[in-house]
Amino acid sequence: PLIGAFLVHVASSCPLAANGSALAFSFTLVFNKNPLVCYDPDAQPFVPCDWGLLHGADIARGVTPAATRDTTWGGEGIIASADCPLPTPAPPQVRIVPVPLPNAPDAVLLTCHVWGFYPPEVTVLWLHNGDMVATASTAKLLSNGDWTYQTQVTLTVTAKAGDTFTCSVQHASLDWPLREHWGPGLSPGLTVKVAAAAVIMTLGLVVFAAGTFSYCRQAPGEG
Missing domain, CATH: 2.60.40.10 (Immunoglobulins)
Known part of the structure; x- marks a missing residue:
């Protein structure tokens, strides 16, 4: 890598409780993998991070006002992002x-x-x-x-x-x-009775149809 090169990236998190509500919101500007400027959710400006290798460094104190004034990171930009995005409501x-x-x-x-x-x-x-x-x-x-x-x-x-x-x-x-x-259906006892009645009716219709068919096939008697 080139001498004097540096990398700045953004780290954020939004832990949620078991019921889906947001517990906290964190937003950090990181310089060469070390926390530099952190968002304060209570006062809602940026402040020098109170942890990491750059804690107390002049660069952190110098970047803090600029980050707070910048509408991309500070001001209304970060305040608007402080509401953790939650999933779209889903119907049951x-x-x-x-x-x-x-x-x-x-x-x-x-x-x-x-x-x-x-x-x-x-x-x-x-x-x-x-x-x-x-x-x-x-x-x-x-x-x-x-x-x-x-x-x-x-x-x-x-x-x-x-x-x-x-x-x-x-x-x-x-x-x-x-x-x-x-709604309740037929009780088991009534179901058995209805089924038995249906079987008996079916057998009766079969016997009636067979008798009618047999009668119609008989040759007419001599008169």
Whole structure:
């Protein structure tokens, strides 16, 4: 390399908390791999970095005013950059999964799965025939590792014919709540009865058709 050559580059970081909020913002001008001038997020000017080999050097004190006045690095430029860029809001997806409970006849455990949303703040409510119902289940947020989150809320119900249970999801990315509906189908006992009736009806139609066909094929008797 040429004698007297130097390199200046910019280093910045924006660590985030588990919920996606910004914890801090750092912006540093680095001279030959040594921190030179650092951005102060409290006072919002540049100051000589208080760490590194150039700490206390005259060059740091000399560069600080120029960096603060420069609209590229200081002033409105760096102040505008102090807000850490966050991912674009992502709308949630929702699905209800029903699981019959073996020890409670006609009881069903409904689980509302909500996933793929950002930011993490979300409200999940259960409705029964349009009315909000209380649930002992508390939504727990889980990170998907790609900035999006997932959660689930359960509700144990004894559903009757005509009932409608709704999982309503409210999120910043939605103009209106996202709703998924579930209603009970036929009970196992009634399903067996309906199936048996269908089989008997089918057999009856087969016998009737066979008898009609046999009668039509008989030659007319002598009169």
